[in-house]
Amino acid sequence: MTTLTFPLSRIEGHARVEIEVRNGEVLSTRFQAMEKRGFTLMVKGVPAEQMPVIVPRICGVCSTAHHVASVKALEDAYDVTPPPLSSTIRELLLLGQLIQNQATSLFVFTMPDRLGVESIFHITTQEAEKKVQFNIARRALMIRQLGTDLITLAGGQFIHPVKAVVGGVSSGVDPEKAATFQQRIHEALPTACELVETYWDISLRMKDRIGTWGDDQPAYYITSTNAVKPNYDASMIRVLAPDGKDAGTFTPAHFYDATEFEETDYSYAGRTSFNHGVMRANSLARANMTHSLDTPLADGFLTRLRKEFGTPAHPILLFDLCRGIELVYALERAAELLDQPLNDADTDVPYLPKDGEGWGLVEAPRGPLIHHYVIEGGKIKVGEFIIPTVHNMLAIERALRVAAERYITEDSVNMELEKAVGRVVRAFDPCIACATH
Amino acid sequence: MAKKTKAENNRALPQFAVLQLSGCAGCEVSLLNASAWVKEFELVFMPLVVSAYEVPCVDVLLISGGVRSDEDLYNLKRAVRCADKVVAVGTCAISGGVANLGNRDEVRELFLSQNERRDLPRMLPKSQPVDAFVNIDLYLPGCPPTPELFMAALFNDPDFKPSKTVCQECGRKKLRDMRPKHLTGFQRGEVDPDICLINQGYLCVGSSTRGGCRALCTIPGHPCVGCRGPSDLLIEKDSNAWLESIQRVFAALTDIPPQEIREGLLSPQLALFLFQFSDYAGTGRPPRPKEKVL
Numbered sequence: 001m002t003t004l005t006f007p008l009s010r011i012e013g014h015a016r017v018e019i020e021v022r023n024g025e026v027l028s029t030r031f032q033a034m035e036k037r038g039f040t041l042m043v044k045g046v047p048a049e050q051m052p053v054i055v056p057r058i059c060g061v062c063s064t065a066h067h068v069a070s071v072k073a074l075e076d077a078y079d080v081t082p083p084p085l086s087s088t089i090r091e092l093l094l095l096g097q098l099i100q101n102q103a104t105s106l107f108v109f110t111m112p113d114r115l116g117v118e119s120i121f122h123i124t125t126q127e128a129e130k131k132v133q134f135n136i137a138r139r140a141l142m143i144r145q146l147g148t149d150l151i152t153l154a155g156g157q158f159i160h161p162v163k164a165v166v167g168g169v170s171s172g173v174d175p176e177k178a179a180t181f182q183q184r185i186h187e188a189l190p191t192a193c194e195l196v197e198t199y200w201d202i203s204l205r206m207k208d209r210i211g212t213w214g215d216d217q218p219a220y221y222i223t224s225t226n227a228v229k230p231n232y233d234a235s236m237i238r239v240l241a242p243d244g245k246d247a248g249t250f251t252p253a254h255f256y257d258a259t260e261f262e263e264t265d266y267s268y269a270g271r272t273s274f275n276h277g278v279m280r281a282n283s284l285a286r287a288n289m290t291h292s293l294d295t296p297l298a299d300g301f302l303t304r305l306r307k308e309f310g311t312p313a314h315p316i317l318l319f320d321l322c323r324g325i326e327l328v329y330a331l332e333r334a335a336e337l338l339d340q341p342l343n344d345a346d347t348d349v350p351y352l353p354k355d356g357e358g359w360g361l362v363e364a365p366r367g368p369l370i371h372h373y374v375i376e377g378g379k380i381k382v383g384e385f386i387i388p389t390v391h392n393m394l395a396i397e398r399a400l401r402v403a404a405e406r407y408i409t410e411d412s413v414n415m416e417l418e419k420a421v422g423r424v425v426r427a428f429d430p431c432i433a434c435a436t437h
Numbered sequence: 438m439a440k441k442t443k444a445e446n447n448r449a450l451p452q453f454a455v456l457q458l459s460g461c462a463g464c465e466v467s468l469l470n471a472s473a474w475v476k477e478f479e480l481v482f483m484p485l486v487v488s489a490y491e492v493p494c495v496d497v498l499l500i501s502g503g504v505r506s507d508e509d510l511y512n513l514k515r516a517v518r519c520a521d522k523v524v525a526v527g528t529c530a531i532s533g534g535v536a537n538l539g540n541r542d543e544v545r546e547l548f549l550s551q552n553e554r555r556d557l558p559r560m561l562p563k564s565q566p567v568d569a570f571v572n573i574d575l576y577l578p579g580c581p582p583t584p585e586l587f588m589a590a591l592f593n594d595p596d597f598k599p600s601k602t603v604c605q606e607c608g609r610k611k612l613r614d615m616r617p618k619h620l621t622g623f624q625r626g627e628v629d630p631d632i633c634l635i636n637q638g639y640l641c642v643g644s645s646t647r648g649g650c651r652a653l654c655t656i657p658g659h660p661c662v663g664c665r666g667p668s669d670l671l672i673e674k675d676s677n678a679w680l681e682s683i684q685r686v687f688a689a690l691t692d693i694p695p696q697e698i699r700e701g702l703l704s705p706q707l708a709l710f711l712f713q714f715s716d717y718a719g720t721g722r723p724p725r726p727k728e729k730v731l
Contacts, residue, residue: 007490008484009484009485009487009488009489009490010484010485010486010487010488011485012462012485013462014457014484014508018556032556032557034508034557034558035459035505035506035558036505036506036552036560037459037505037535037536037539037564038539038544038548038552041539041544041547041548041551042535042536042538042539042544043538044543044544045541046538046704046705046706047704047705047706049622049623050704050705050706053662053706054535054538054705054706054709057461057463057534057535057580058461059461059462059463060460060461060462060463060464060465060466060467060581061461061462061463061466063461063463100466104469108469108486109486112488118487118488118489119480119486119487119488119489120486121475121480121486121487122480122487137475138475141469141472141475144469145470145472148466148470152653156653156654156656156657156658156659157650157653157654158467158470158583158653159463159466159467159580159581160463160580160581160664162654162657162659163657163658163659165623165659166623167623167624167626168626170623170628170657170658170659171628171630171657171658265554265555266554266555266556266557267554267557268552268554268557346626346627347627348623348626348627348628349626350624350625350626351623351624351626352624353624422488433460433461433462
């Protein structure tokens with residue numbers, strides 16, 4: 001038996017892929033999360049009200065989602081309902097996260113696979129391509145920066161936001177700043193659309209070269225966004241069956257009843273399944289379960305996706321294209337929200353902390369994220385983090401097997417496999433810091 | 438992949454690498470928010486954004502995250518061997534950061550017993566800062582450090598001087614006649630946009646925290662948790678000096694019992710950051726010289 005090991009880069013965190021092969025037969029494909037910090041244990045005994053500042057440190061990429069999920073879990077435990085304006089500002093926060101994340105995944109993580117370079121920051125010495133590449137990098141970073149700046153505008157600190165607090169948010173958004181930001185988005189939207197078009201085109205060229213969109217069998221899909229106009233500040237989780245039929249809806253408190261979870265002995269991350277089948281979260285899940293985004297440019301791209309691939313669509317490289325659609329959506333939606341008055345009403349209500357249990361759900365860029373706390377004596381007795389990347393673990397390993405079987409024969413291993421492993425994993429945009437927490 | 442050396446690379450631009458140990462990648466995300474380096478530096482190693490698997494010799498090595506596993510330690514020791522300048526980036530690299538919550542004995546026991554996996558990096562008994570193992574030339578404090586700080590470290594700007602404290606950057610009005618009797622925090626609801634957060638009963642430590650963050654937390658109404666560490670005045674002193682300095686500010690502006698402030702300052706959210714330059718990490722080493730801290 002031979003074990004092929006592939007270190008991974010251009011993903012969040014430390015992970016690798018191991019493929020076991022005997023006489024050309026693929027015995028196993030394993031996705032190994034290689035780090036662990038132990039937040040479930042670290043938060044034991046922490047004053048519950050400090051969680052919204054501590055848990056963003058689970059992940060600097062997904063910090064905003066953890067911040068809001070944490071506040072929502074405490075609000076659930078304390079029975080407090082935040083005022084409507086605070087929900088709008090939290091939505092802006094989550095949109096900022098989505099812009100930053102999808103731009104990073106598209107242009108920093110996966111664009112190099114399509115351009116055949118090691119990094120978007122490694123500008124080639126070939127004059128002809130240099131200009132094209134530099135032009136992409138410059139514009140990609142500009143769009144990404146918009147996401148970060150939106151998080152700062154709505155959330156205070158730029159990586160680990162602080163403005164969501166139990167009972168609401170600590171302040172509104174100044175009208176002048178909102179107007180300036182909205183103007184920036186309007187100016188950037190054409191560039192974002194061009195970049196997404198470019199990405200779509202070069203993805204098509206890559207597909208022609210490798211001969212596949214990453215075909216894999218259908219899977220369950222899971223999201224907490226609505227079918228029309230996604231709500232990232234979510235309350236219910238929906239599942240779509242592989243055949244495109246509705247497979248149920250449940251609250252975050254029923255997550256453990258509705259799914260199966262297991263640890264493995266080869267990874268610091270566990271894995272979830274639905275009806276003992278493979279499920280997928282993240283952009284393609286949302287696209288398959290959304291009828292309309294309700295913004296013109298993003299809906300244009302969504303219609304194009306439907307036309308070209310049907311619905312539900314299953315090839316895994318479509319995850320990447322769907323991130324592009326969401327990038328455009330998030331910019332359009334943020335501009336809409338910034339048009340509303342954002343500091344004319346109460347942003348937070350008083351509350352009384354109490355012991356009990358709370359569940360907080362948000363749709364993070366990678367899928368439904370749940371924080372579950374049990375509070376005793378004002379302190380965290382149980383702090384659990386249900387992470388969307390964990391829902392994709394089986395899907396990643398199955399897609400890796402499809403790729404391995406494509407490139408491994410009895411006689412040889414086609415070295416395209418190394419690239420394929422990178423493409424497969426990046427399509428799911430896993431977050432290892434979150435998955436292992 | 439063959440290990441690159443400086444000689445093989447294009448030397449037109451200075452080179453830097455980013456070694457990420459156990460952390461959250463927030464420091465890396467902050468670096469990506471500073472794009473001024475893109476044309477001035479060659480980024481030769483940073484697995485988050487570059488497909489490269491060995492740290493080559495570089496002009497500047499940035500290290501983020503704490504030393505949690507045997508692999509972290511191995512990578513750290515290898516990476517510093519031929520770097521001209523070694524920079525510890527962010528709270529985790531400087532003091533262990535949030536991972537210190539896992540260093541509590543009762544947690545450590547469970548953590549170590551539950552985390553052993555086939556063929557994977559093994560956990561060390563404790564999470565530790567990088568200077569417990571290697572020499573550091575420069576510290577970039579913050580959770581995460583601001584993009585401006587990254588630029589100052591890369592460009593070696595001798596004139597770089599962040600403002601002294603967060604308080605000075607915040608600009609909220611301090612009142613002598615609005616004296617809360619207890620810490621109330623967000624339980625009251627609305628935050629007044631103009632008045633000092635301490636006057637409103639929040640445990641804000643911006644008065645002695647290093648500035649340079651543009652008071653991003655306090656201006657929109659969240660008390661400073663001290664993520665940039667102490668100001669130059671306190672950085673070489675032990676943690677009690679900082680505690681006392683914060684206590685004095687609260688005594689001047691509030692009637693909150695000192696014990697209540699002290700308990701708050703020692704609670705995890707603040708303890709994560711407050712003691713990052715003194716004795717919290719339990720290394721027994723002397724404080725870092727302030728000249729080395731940006």
